[in-house]
Amino acid sequence: MDNTINITLKVWRQRGPKEPGKFETYELKNISTESSFLEMLDVLNEQLVQKHEEPVVFDHDCREGICGMCSLYINGQPHGKDAAVTTCQLHMRRFNDGDTITIEPWRSAGFPIIRDLMVDRTAFDKIMQAGGYVSVNTGGIPDANAIAIAKPIADEAMDAASCIGCGACVAACKNGSAMLFVSAKVSQLALLPQGKVEAAKRVKAMIAKMDELGFGNCTNTGACEAECPKSVSISNIARLNREYLCAKFKD
Amino acid sequence: MATIDSKIPKGPLAQKWTNYKNHQKLVNPANKRKLDIIVVGTGLAGASAAASLGALGFNVLNFCIQDSPRRAHSIAAQGGINAAKNYQNDGDSVYRLFYDTIKGGDYRAREANVYRLAEVSNSIIDQCVAQGVPFAREYGGLLDNRSFGGAQVSRTFYAKGQTGQQLLLGAYSALSRQVNKGTVKLYTRYEMLDVVIIDGRARGIIARNLVTGEIERFGAHAVVIGTGGYGNTYFLSTNAMGSNGSAAMQIYRKGAYFANPCYAQIHPTCIPVHGDIQSKLTLMSESLRNDGRIWVPKKKEDAEKLQRGQIKATDIPDEDRDFYLERRYPAFGNLVPRDVASRAAKERCDNGYGVNSTGLAVFLDFKYAIDRLGKDVVAARYGNLFQMYEKITDQNPYEVPMQIFPAIHYTMGGIWVDYELMTSIPGLFAIGEANFSDHGANRLGASALMQGLADGYFVLPYTIQNYLADQIQVPRISTDSAEFADAEKGVKDKIAKLMSIKGERSVDSIHKELGHVMWEYVGMGRTKEGLQIAMKKIKEIKKEFWTNVFIPGEANSLNTELEKALRLADFLEIGYLMAIDGFNRNESCGGHFREEFQTPEGEALRQDEEYSYVACWKYTGEDSDPELLKEPLDYEETERKTRNYKN
Numbered sequence: 001m002d003n004t005i006n007i008t009l010k011v012w013r014q015r016g017p018k019e020p021g022k023f024e025t026y027e028l029k030n031i032s033t034e035s036s037f038l039e040m041l042d043v044l045n046e047q048l049v050q051k052h053e054e055p056v057v058f059d060h061d062c063r064e065g066i067c068g069m070c071s072l073y074i075n076g077q078p079h080g081k082d083a084a085v086t087t088c089q090l091h092m093r094r095f096n097d098g099d100t101i102t103i104e105p106w107r108s109a110g111f112p113i114i115r116d117l118m119v120d121r122t123a124f125d126k127i128m129q130a131g132g133y134v135s136v137n138t139g140g141i142p143d144a145n146a147i148a149i150a151k152p153i154a155d156e157a158m159d160a161a162s163c164i165g166c167g168a169c170v171a172a173c174k175n176g177s178a179m180l181f182v183s184a185k186v187s188q189l190a191l192l193p194q195g196k197v198e199a200a201k202r203v204k205a206m207i208a209k210m211d212e213l214g215f216g217n218c219t220n221t222g223a224c225e226a227e228c229p230k231s232v233s234i235s236n237i238a239r240l241n242r243e244y245l246c247a248k249f250k251d
Numbered sequence: 252m253a254t255i256d257s258k259i260p261k262g263p264l265a266q267k268w269t270n271y272k273n274h275q276k277l278v279n280p281a282n283k284r285k286l287d288i289i290v291v292g293t294g295l296a297g298a299s300a301a302a303s304l305g306a307l308g309f310n311v312l313n314f315c316i317q318d319s320p321r322r323a324h325s326i327a328a329q330g331g332i333n334a335a336k337n338y339q340n341d342g343d344s345v346y347r348l349f350y351d352t353i354k355g356g357d358y359r360a361r362e363a364n365v366y367r368l369a370e371v372s373n374s375i376i377d378q379c380v381a382q383g384v385p386f387a388r389e390y391g392g393l394l395d396n397r398s399f400g401g402a403q404v405s406r407t408f409y410a411k412g413q414t415g416q417q418l419l420l421g422a423y424s425a426l427s428r429q430v431n432k433g434t435v436k437l438y439t440r441y442e443m444l445d446v447v448i449i450d451g452r453a454r455g456i457i458a459r460n461l462v463t464g465e466i467e468r469f470g471a472h473a474v475v476i477g478t479g480g481y482g483n484t485y486f487l488s489t490n491a492m493g494s495n496g497s498a499a500m501q502i503y504r505k506g507a508y509f510a511n512p513c514y515a516q517i518h519p520t521c522i523p524v525h526g527d528i529q530s531k532l533t534l535m536s537e538s539l540r541n542d543g544r545i546w547v548p549k550k551k552e553d554a555e556k557l558q559r560g561q562i563k564a565t566d567i568p569d570e571d572r573d574f575y576l577e578r579r580y581p582a583f584g585n586l587v588p589r590d591v592a593s594r595a596a597k598e599r600c601d602n603g604y605g606v607n608s609t610g611l612a613v614f615l616d617f618k619y620a621i622d623r624l625g626k627d628v629v630a631a632r633y634g635n636l637f638q639m640y641e642k643i644t645d646q647n648p649y650e651v652p653m654q655i656f657p658a659i660h661y662t663m664g665g666i667w668v669d670y671e672l673m674t675s676i677p678g679l680f681a682i683g684e685a686n687f688s689d690h691g692a693n694r695l696g697a698s699a700l701m702q703g704l705a706d707g708y709f710v711l712p713y714t715i716q717n718y719l720a721d722q723i724q725v726p727r728i729s730t731d732s733a734e735f736a737d738a739e740k741g742v743k744d745k746i747a748k749l750m751s752i753k754g755e756r757s758v759d760s761i762h763k764e765l766g767h768v769m770w771e772y773v774g775m776g777r778t779k780e781g782l783q784i785a786m787k788k789i790k791e792i793k794k795e796f797w798t799n800v801f802i803p804g805e806a807n808s809l810n811t812e813l814e815k816a817l818r819l820a821d822f823l824e825i826g827y828l829m830a831i832d833g834f835n836r837n838e839s840c841g842g843h844f845r846e847e848f849q850t851p852e853g854e855a856l857r858q859d860e861e862y863s864y865v866a867c868w869k870y871t872g873e874d875s876d877p878e879l880l881k882e883p884l885d886y887e888e889t890e891r892k893t894r895n896y897k898n
Contacts, residue, residue, distance in 0.1 A: 032525075032526050032528065034525045034526055035525075035526065035528055035529070036530070036643075038530065039528050039529065039530050042528065042530055042759070043528055046757055046759060046760070048803075049757040049801065049803060049812060050757065052801065052803055053803060054803045054804045054812075055803070055811060055812060057809065057811055059318060060492055061317060061322055061324070061491040061492055061493050062322075062324060062326065062327045062491040062492075063491065063492060063530060063531045063533075064327055064531075064533050064534075064639065065639060065642075066326050066327050066413065066415075066416055067317075067321075067322045067323075067324070067326050067327065067491065068321070068322060069317060069318065069322050082642070084638070085642055089639070089642045089643070091642065091643070091645070093645060114462055114809065115809050118809075120318070121318055121319065122318065122319070122439065124319065125319050125320070125321075125427065125430075125437070125439070128423070128424065128427040129427040129428075129430045129431045130431065131431075132424055132427055133382070133383075133424035133425060133427055133428040134381065134382050134383045134424070135428060136378075136381045136382060136425075137303075137306040138299075138302070138303040138306055138378060138425070138708050138709070138712065139374070139378070139708075139709070141374070141377040141378050141380075141381045142377065142381075143377055144336070144376045144377045144379075144380040144386075144394055145336075145338060145393050145394055147380075148391065148392025148393055149388055149392050150388075150392050151388045151389065151390050151392065154385055154386070154387070154388040154392075155385075155388075157383075157385040158385040158387075158410055158411060158417075161385050161410075161417060161420065162411075162413060162416075164416070165319065165321055188383060188385065189383050192383050192385065194380065194381055194382070194383045195383045
């Protein structure tokens with residue numbers, strides 16, 4: 001039979017972006033240690049609905065660590081204390097009987113709160129729309145094997161491309177910087193021959209949009225890399241800076 | 252009785268698509284700008300369609316329920332995407348991909364659609380590489396391939412265990428580019444709640460702004476549904492929490508046929524269920540079957556000891572292990588199609604050979620691959636999957652075998668479409684998993700990504716023009732008409748009714764009840780009696796839902812319980828459709844296994860004389876059973892055989 005634990009939750013509740021928020025305290029009993037963190041929140045919400053109260057609102061979807069929708073700040077860490085996981089992959093076996101767990105939304109000027117633990121991350125879409133692509137239309141494309149790409153380069157591009165756009169990097173950063181997110185896309189495309197053609201234009205456009213949307217700058221604390229659920233490396237930020245400087249020098 | 256016209260072009264199979272494209276009507280660039288197209292969904296099909304239509308110059312409105320198009324559940328596909336490139340020189344061809352897909356679908360798919368799918372598969376790979384999708388490569392710099400179930404060639408392209416993510420991000424980036432250009436407007440956190448029909452044509456949708464709760468109207472010259480499958484009818488599935496079949500049910504109620512609802516795919520390699528508060532099941536990619544070996548103990552006493560936790564897998568010597576897939580299907584071994592692998596696991600567990608405390612799990616063992624290839628090679632191929640497994644189960648698959656069990660994963664059935672991907676309502680199209688067209692009764696691995704992108708990049712952008720060419724004189728659709736007002740009122744009334752019930756049950760508690768009935772009676776093994784019980788029970792649960800559900804909060808505000816309730820109202824209808832379709836189909840084929848119809852060896856027994864047709868269900872009203880229409884399946888090119896994966 002599963003082990004179970006009793007826990008106390010302190011959950012941030014906030015009705016809307018302009019309304020004041022506060023912590024509410026909830027007691028949960030007999031939570032299976034096999035369940036995921038979000039399944040524990042399901043139990044809380046089921047109990048709230050049974051009491052005819054409104055459930056805690058939080059973003060979640062795939063529940064297997066890839067969609068990037070879940071976004072909780074758990075005991076002061078984005079996605080909780082387990083390394084290289086999203087909140088949905090965090091399991092209750094990482095907690096002890098009697099623990100008090102504090103749950104907050106991402107807190108950043110770039111991500112306004114919608115309600116409770118749900119935030120608005122459309123800023124990331126806007127940065128992508130500014131230049132996070134290769135300008136090709138559908139069709140009229142050469143054969144996929146027409147250009148050979150060295151395996152180490154392809155692998156490095158893949159590592160950068162593994163970013164899930166969850167925003168933990170911004171939430172972890174004391175400056176609210178989106179540099180890890182931006183650098184992951186800039187790196188992926190700058191490494192590949194397909195993306196090199198418009199690399200200079202891309203990096204300038206994405207950085208300009210990032211600045212415009214109110215994200216802070218990078219001061220190399222490394223918090224983003226430490227909290228990234230996909231372990232995207234800050235060496236991408238170095239590449240981003242290099243790409244940006246080279247692009248600017250050419251102007 | 253209405254007749255079904257699939258509009259399959261005349262001529263030899265291999266020339267149908269080329270002939271179609273040569274003779275179809277097109278819309279000139281100046282007119283494209285004047286035409287609006289609504290695309291609902293931003294998964295592989297929806298995003299690729301919206302991006303491609305925008306690039307052609309149409310004015311596109313693209314909707315999704317998540318906060319960003321990049322979240323759509325296509326992102327979770329792990330293993331890969333098929334294409335007939337024959338880069339491995341192992342005998343692949345368009346014809347062979349076509350044939351494998353037809354055979355894998357147990358001869359219940361349309362030949363012409365499947366051939367077209369195989370034909371455009373190669374262009375998809377080219378397209379994705381051009382977008383910067385970082386597919387796995389060999390040291391020489393060329394693309395690598397792996398094998399998937401139901402094929403004897405290596406034709407699957409992959410990006411680590413994150414192929415769906417990389418393909419979706421490719422489509423999302425193409426979509427983002429069109430947003431920047433102004434051809435596509437995104438509506439995120441919006442949920443479609445009805446389609447609007449004017450003079451028999453789809454002319455718009457009613458959608459709810461999920462943040463404000465406001466009900467809004469959107470008009471267009473054509474509407475495209477790319478909203479995925481309905482696997483969450485079972486409550487527990489590998490689908491995302493928000494995946495739903497509501498858009499499909501809305502258009503079904505307006506007259507679009509629902510085809511083959513009983514064809515649901517049960518994926519053999521998922522992490523077993525752990526408890527009653529579980530919210531979803533996690534898939535372990537089929538690619539693991541390239542190198543993992545599936546087994547249970549030969550001796551029942553060993554299985555019983557495993558179930559009681561008295562011994563571990565590693566205590567059982569090789570000679571006492573039953574590699575039952577290799578034993579039963581020597582030619583394909585661990586790489587038999589999903590339906591076959593799932594039923595074989597069920598057969599062993601039903602007979603008492605299950606390996607965990609519930610008796611509902613088998614082993615997937617990498618010991619042999621690690622001995623053969625070394626841990627580094629195995630880690631390079633499957634490292635992220637192993638990590639995912641360990642995070643969930645707290646067990647290290649490098650040291651102990653994985654435990655797996657089948658789970659609901661994909662629905663082959665869906666909205667009926669003709670060769671042009673148009674539903675039975677003019678101007679309304681369905682693409683990707685939301686339609687029924689290409690996978691027959693069982694989908695092969697790595698074919699969902701292929702179909703979603705084929706529909707969105709290379710099929711719909713052509714076929715929709717054949718419809719829109721007649722629409723260039725139609726002005727922008729005004730949303731002030733009586734039809735829009737009626738549809739909006741219908742949506743508002745339904746929401747008001749749900750909010751007013753004020754009963755005692757949560758949405759999830761009723762959904763779980765539906766899920767249990769579906770898994771028990773409309774799951775891996777179905778019987779005539781069981782399906783009758785399912786239909787009766789689903790009606791009871793539906794009544795319970797409409798009289799005793801409780802939804803807190805307000806309708807005109809963000810309300811996640813209301814969102815779930817609206818979706819569950821539709822799952823209840825889909826569940827019933829699945830049961831009635833399964834009851835009607837007195838044969839076993841692909842994902843639909845009727846226990847009365849099996850060979851002495853336990854294999855699916857089709858009844859080609861009677862059931863070689865697409866079952867198209869037509870809505871007849873809230874409280875009456877739907878009407879069955881049949882689209883006969885003519886096989887011109889392939890000879891229907893009993894599927895054989897033994898030799």
